Amino acid sequence: MDNIDLEQQEPLPVDRDGRRLKTDQTDGARKPGCCERFQQTVSKWMLPEDLRSKYLERTNCCPPPIFIILISIGELAVFIYYAVWKPQKQWVTLDEGIWKSPLTYKPEMRQEAWRFFSYMFVHAGVEHILGNLLMQLLLGIPLELVHKGFEVGMVYLAGVLAGSLASSIFDPLSALVGASGGVYALIGGYFMNAVVNFREMIPLLGIFRILVIVIIVGTDFGFAFYRRFMADEAGMRVSFVAHFGGIVAGMTVGYVFFSAYNMKLLKDPRFWMCIVGYVLFVLFAVLFNIFLSPAP
Secondary structure (H helix, E strand, O other): OOOOOHHHOOOOOEOOOOOEOOOOOOHHHOOOOHHHHHHHHHHHHHOOHHHHHHHHHHOOOOOOOHHHHHHHHHHHHHHHHHHHHOOOOOOOEOOHHHHOOOOOEOHHHOOOOOHHHHHHHOOOEHHHHHHHHHHHHHHHHHHHHHHHHHHHHHHHHHHHHHHHHHHHHHOOOOEEOOOHHHHHHHHHHHHHHHHHOOOOOOHHHHHHHHHHHHHHHHHHHHHHHHHHHHOOOOOOOEOOHHHHHHHHHHHHHHHHHHHOOOOOHHHOHHHHHHHHHHHHHHHHHHHHHHHHOOOO
16 A cells, blocks of 8 residues: 655645535536625626626625715605695695705805705605606616716716706706706716617617616606696796706716726826816806806
């Protein structure tokens, strides 16, 4: 019998008490768990094929999608406040309470600069708040899992500000409520990624997601036009231009942020072009509101 050098043998896998551990001979064929399957689904919907493996390598929920959740909670809390505690105490359509709110954008009070952002917390009824919350949670949470809170937050707030500034220029006599500017910025950024990376993002799913976005946006724009020009309701006229401002911000700033996964934004010339363009638009809007606006 040959002599065996025990020191050259592979050590048996044992626990701290010396008991032999079971080895998994089929580790390569292990089925992914629920969390892994969820992350794989997120990667298929949010990223082109060449970036999915990198995302799955380093994916985690730390930090969790806290921005979009906190914004949604804030918007829901403000809606409940005006629906329950203000004098009208109604849920379907809010009127007097929100028009007197210090958060609502009103053209005659545009010198109160916070209103260009704070209007996103005020909604005019159940359908308004539910529609915005549903869209921003369904789209915002996966986006934030992939791109993290800073990128999603910048795109969302860029859409909110672009929406109110665009409304102050192109519909200067109308009030503004709702988070549609931010929601449309997320939609615009995601839509551009789906179009530009159509072949890499599973063509069949690409057709489906583009059709879904077009149907949702078309329906929402239709209701916005109806409320603005045809509905004969009491109260102030609500602008629809924030939808346009938000989606343009998403298709420019949002596209750059969401297409730059695993890239340094500061080294991307598209980033600087969008930033410069956005800053010029903001400066023009500010000067317009100071010197040229027909609003009181």
